[in-house]
Amino acid sequence: MADASLWTALADPHRRAIVALLLERPRPVGEIVQACGLSQPSTSKHLKVLREAGLVQVRQDAQRRVYALDPAPIAELDAWLDPYRRLWNTSLDRLGRRLDETSVGPEEPTTKD
Structure with missing residues (x-):
């Protein structure tokens, strides 16, 4: 099962926004703040939570810290969610088939003579 700190880290919308930014490419703290x-202090706190959950890695580049997404915890979360995704896909497929069976075709246009 995915680690509880991973769920906690991803529960916050600001941290999810940071993860989305880092999905594009590694970024220095200043870019993330902007x-x-x-x-800056609030961003640093969020980055610390993400780092402690293992979601991001940090490297020093001269005077700046550059953060990058670590895909391993996301892969673990994806693997944990897979059976649930299959359950939902199966249910949605059944719903789609049922809707197809019960749907009425487009109405024929009426003509006025």
Whole structure:
């Protein structure tokens, strides 16, 4: 099962926004601050939670810290969700078939003579 800290980290919308940014490419803290519209201290706190959950890695580049997404915890979460995804896909497929069976075709246009 996925680690509880992973769920906690992803529960916050600001942290999910940071993860989405890092999905595009690694970014220095300043870019993350600007893109998220948060203060630097608040962004740093969110990055710390993401780092402790194993979702991001940080490297020093001269005077800046550059954060990158670590795909391993996301893969673990994806693997854990897979049976549920299959359950939902099966249910949605059944619903789609049922709707196809009960749907009425398009109405024929009426003509006025």
